[in-house]
Amino acid sequence: MLSNKTYSIDDAQKVVENFCTYQERCHKEVRDKLKAMKMIPEAIDQIMVHLIAENYLNEERFAKAFARGKFRIKKWGKNRIIRELKFREISKYSIDSALQEIDIDDYYQTLHELTEKRIAQVKEKNIYKKKKKVADYLLYRGWESNLVYEKLNELIK
Known part of the structure; x- marks a missing residue:
């Protein structure tokens, strides 16, 4: 965590500009960082407006x-x-x-590869238990259930 150092608006602004330059950040991350720096809400709002205006935050x-x-x-x-x-x-x-950034063909191809890889990893003799284990894994990773079950029925007979 940050020390007990106090920051002027300009100092804090420079710190979060560097924070945003390093990698893309969401508004929540930057707001949380400013709160951790003990900035007051008015200063946070002022800095956020600056970051958005200067395209550090999008x-x-x-x-x-x-x-x-x-x-x-x-x-x-x-x-x-x-x-x-x-x-x-x-x-x-x-x-x-x-x-929209995710290519639909890549999406289906990735699901196929991920499913095949997981099927090979799951050492379960019972076909229903195996399907459930693979499905649980894919669902946890955020794949849509209809796609998961379609793919499992295609690959595990």
Whole structure:
């Protein structure tokens, strides 16, 4: 956590500009950082306005980068991405826009690969238990249930 140091608005602004430059941030993260720096609400609002005006903060850009990254790197499904973006207080418009970043063919291909990989990992003789274990894994990662069960019925006979 940050020390007991006090910050002027300019100092705090520089700190969060660097914070935002390092990687895309959502409004909530920056607001929480400013609160941790013990900034008063009026100063927080002033700094937030500056960050948005200077394009350090852009909710839609953050949501798109987040969705692309979590899908490509962590192989999350849309439900998990939506849940995480809502947790970060991202608007519905930005969430919908972010989901457009995911190519539908890549999405289905990733589900297929993830399902095959998980089926190979689950050492369960009973076909129903095996399906349930694989389904639980995919559902936890945010894949839509209808797609999960379709894919399982296709791959496990």
